[in-house]
Amino acid sequence: MELSQVEQYATGAHASLATCDSLEALASWHQQHLAKAGELTAFKKSVGKVAPEERKAFGMGVNQIAGKLEAAFKQKTTELKDAELALRLASENIDVSLPARPHRVGGYHPLTLMLREICGVFRDMGFTVYESPHVELDEMSFQLLNIPKHHPARDMQDTFFVSEDVVMRPHTSPGQIRAMRELGPGPVQVILPGMCYRNEDISARSEIQFHQVEGVLVGEHVRFSDLKGILLNFARRLFGPDQAIKMRGSYFPFTEPSVEVDIKCTLCHGEGCRICKHTGWLELLGAGLMHPVVLKNGGYDPTKVRGIAFGLGVARLALLRHQIEDIRLFFQNDCRFLSQFQ
Numbered sequence: 001m002e003l004s005q006v007e008q009y010a011t012g013a014h015a016s017l018a019t020c021d022s023l024e025a026l027a028s029w030h031q032q033h034l035a036k037a038g039e040l041t042a043f044k045k046s047v048g049k050v051a052p053e054e055r056k057a058f059g060m061g062v063n064q065i066a067g068k069l070e071a072a073f074k075q076k077t078t079e080l081k082d083a084e085l086a087l088r089l090a091s092e093n094i095d096v097s098l099p100a101r102p103h104r105v106g107g108y109h110p111l112t113l114m115l116r117e118i119c120g121v122f123r124d125m126g127f128t129v130y131e132s133p134h135v136e137l138d139e140m141s142f143q144l145l146n147i148p149k150h151h152p153a154r155d156m157q158d159t160f161f162v163s164e165d166v167v168m169r170p171h172t173s174p175g176q177i178r179a180m181r182e183l184g185p186g187p188v189q190v191i192l193p194g195m196c197y198r199n200e201d202i203s204a205r206s207e208i209q210f211h212q213v214e215g216v217l218v219g220e221h222v223r224f225s226d227l228k229g230i231l232l233n234f235a236r237r238l239f240g241p242d243q244a245i246k247m248r249g250s251y252f253p254f255t256e257p258s259v260e261v262d263i264k265c266t267l268c269h270g271e272g273c274r275i276c277k278h279t280g281w282l283e284l285l286g287a288g289l290m291h292p293v294v295l296k297n298g299g300y301d302p303t304k305v306r307g308i309a310f311g312l313g314v315a316r317l318a319l320l321r322h323q324i325e326d327i328r329l330f331f332q333n334d335c336r337f338l339s340q341f342q
């Protein structure tokens with residue numbers, strides 16, 4: 001046995017190591033060459049067959065070759081492991097540069113936005129919010145507001161009755177009595193926002209449920225001109241500093257005198273258009289000086305204090321603000337409509 005034979009073998013072994021392209025191939029290479037029953041072990045054992053004077057050199061040579069093969073094997077193992085890891089990482093890679101899937105975020109309903117805006121304007125004028133029940137006594141909704149049972153003024157609202165004495169409130173006005181009774185006998189300055197219910201035929205102009213915001217101001221020095229000032233300021237805050245309003249005499253059982261307030265058409269500015277039916281004006285709300293009977297029912301002495309009250313429809317303002325022509329859209333909950341207001 002000559003060392004050159006071992007060297008020749010080693011050259012082949014290195015070459016076949018280089019062609020190993022997986023950890024499995026590497027393992028069988030190891031089995032063939034470096035394992036106990038491998039070819040290299042056989043060479044090591046053959047040292048006995050070498051002539052005694054060459055044995056030392058042969059042994060050292062074989063050991064050197066074995067060392068090199070082992071080192072090469074180790075290096076190859078590391079290389080293949082690294083490559084496999086890199087491959088796995090690449091396949092499991094999260095591409096952070098991919099555009100994100102759109103995430104739909106909810107938004108506020110246009111009526112909620114309108115309601116908040118209205119409340120904000122009145123808050124700036126010193127009003128606080130007072131909430132009263134949606135399911136309300138007939139007494140609060142009508143009788144204490146100067147509308148006795150069977151009074152023809154009840155026809156102004158086609159009311160949903162829960163029982164003989166309980167109704168779904170057809171307006172926010174019952175809150176007038178509740179607010180005065182709870183917050184009196186001193187001055188009261190509140191708005192009463194909330195949903196109201198009426199048995200209306202549903203059409204482009206009316207729904208069976210709708211938001212109102214009622215305003216109540218009670219005190220010794222309250223005058224009709226306060227009503228005018230508050231409402232003019234309100235209209236100008238919503239529709240711009242040149243917005244004009246107009247008061248027309250009207251009738252509500254719970255106010256005396258009563259008015260209806262119009263705003264100059266926000267679309268044609270009084271020129272006359274389809275929206276204002278060529279009158280140049282749009283009906284905005286009902287209002288008036290609180291009737292002495294109502295003040296009395298609220299716990300006040302009507303000879304000493306006065307009150308003003310007004311009630312406006314929120315959807316009406318939202319229709320004007322967004323130039324929408326059908327109130328039904330607000331409750332159909334079609335996202336294509338609703339998402340335009342966020």
Ligand code: PHE
Pocket residue numbers: 170171172173214252255286287288309310311312
């Ligand atoms: N409650 C009346 C309505 O619903 C509006 C109103 C409120 C009128 C306050 C005068 C005073 O039509």
